[in-house]
Amino acid sequence: MGIFSKLKKSFQQKSDSDRYLSGLDKSKRSFSERIRRLSLGFRGIDEEFLEELMVALLEADLGIKTAQKVVDEVENRALDRKLSSFDEISECLVEVLRDMYVSYEDEAMHINEQGVTVIYMVGVNGSGKTTTTAKLTKSFLDEGKKVVLAAADTFRAGAVDQLATWADRLGVDCIKGRENGDPSAVIVDAARFAKEHHADYLICDTAGRLQNKTNLMNELSKMRRVVEREIEGAPHEVWLVLDATTGQNGISQAKIFTETTNVTGIILTKLDGTAKGGIVIAIRDLLGLPVKYIGLGETLEDLRPFDIDSYLYGLCEGLVQHD
Ligand SMILES: Nc1nc2c(ncn2[C@@H]2O[C@H](COP(=O)(O)OP(=O)(O)OP(=O)(O)O)[C@@H](O)[C@H]2O)c(=O)[nH]1
Numbered sequence: 001m002g003i004f005s006k007l008k009k010s011f012q013q014k015s016d017s018d019r020y021l022s023g024l025d026k027s028k029r030s031f032s033e034r035i036r037r038l039s040l041g042f043r044g045i046d047e048e049f050l051e052e053l054m055v056a057l058l059e060a061d062l063g064i065k066t067a068q069k070v071v072d073e074v075e076n077r078a079l080d081r082k083l084s085s086f087d088e089i090s091e092c093l094v095e096v097l098r099d100m101y102v103s104y105e106d107e108a109m110h111i112n113e114q115g116v117t118v119i120y121m122v123g124v125n126g127s128g129k130t131t132t133t134a135k136l137t138k139s140f141l142d143e144g145k146k147v148v149l150a151a152a153d154t155f156r157a158g159a160v161d162q163l164a165t166w167a168d169r170l171g172v173d174c175i176k177g178r179e180n181g182d183p184s185a186v187i188v189d190a191a192r193f194a195k196e197h198h199a200d201y202l203i204c205d206t207a208g209r210l211q212n213k214t215n216l217m218n219e220l221s222k223m224r225r226v227v228e229r230e231i232e233g234a235p236h237e238v239w240l241v242l243d244a245t246t247g248q249n250g251i252s253q254a255k256i257f258t259e260t261t262n263v264t265g266i267i268l269t270k271l272d273g274t275a276k277g278g279i280v281i282a283i284r285d286l287l288g289l290p291v292k293y294i295g296l297g298e299t300l301e302d303l304r305p306f307d308i309d310s311y312l313y314g315l316c317e318g319l320v321q322h323d
Helices: 003-012 017-023 025-037 047-059 064-080 086-102 129-142 159-170 183-196 213-230 244-260 279-287 308-316
Strands: 117-122 147-152 173-176 201-206 237-243 265-269 291-295 303-305
Touching (some): 017 303, 017 308, 025 047, 047 064, 064 086, 064 279, 086 279, 117 129, 117 213, 129 159, 129 201, 129 265, 129 303, 147 183, 173 183, 183 201, 183 213, 201 213, 244 265, 244 279, 265 279
Parallel strands (some): 117 237, 147 201, 237 265
Antiparallel strands (some): 291 303
């Protein structure tokens, strides 16, 4: 069975997979169309084809380094296996993208079996941190878990109120700080509250100042120190929220965050609003971090646990037509 049939099968077995197709529609249309366009005048793996493939991958936002790796690998495999038809090479491309993603071993989510699991949401303002915190809360509530929120983004005017409004709507407690107050103080209060109220999860919406790396580093390391004293092993997860529409710029931001704190996973928002879905592969290749969730729209239901097969199927549907 070819890779595309395998993806299709695995895709069809998942209950919420349709959302992947509609959410990735822009990326799918542009990626599949660009690659399919390469079939016009295709004469086999030659320099011209490889150059055009490189351009198509750059347009999908894989970035130069990752795109070059993909092109080299497609060329090697195609020559090794003596692939000659365009369909075979398209399948080979999808296989290379998948292998690139799964070549890292991912750890399961760190859960604190003894008490509250603490999740830090980090990322620049506007990346979708607050909305994603609300979406995550909804998905944990749907699993029957008890959630407490900490509005520790005390820097941006309005961020605290925005989270508090979501908390009200979702019916969960939200521990707030004063604007320009110390975010670490909010985290300590929230950790104590979450313990006393036997919460399963404490999700902390933190500040996203990037302008000054030293400040960011100091703030994040202080937030880590204070929460560790309250809850063993906390924060158990640190998720970096990245706006997919910012493309390669998002990757530079991500690097700064990974250098300043121990990020355990990425949440990629607004994938529905971009044609550049290849960013997932670039993130994986350049940062080695797993994409935990993707945002495919603005409603509370539009956050999906990331699944590489559904994602690739969503991106490449229509590419290999004979399946
Ligand atoms: N289309 C789409 N919009 C999204 C998604 N996630 C977030 N948004 C929108 O992006 C905008 C910014 O989201 P916020 O949650 O306010 O961003 P933030 O990172 O918390 O920003 P600050 O509150 O400034 O720190 C909002 O209008 C959200 O509705 C997504 O997956 N898809």
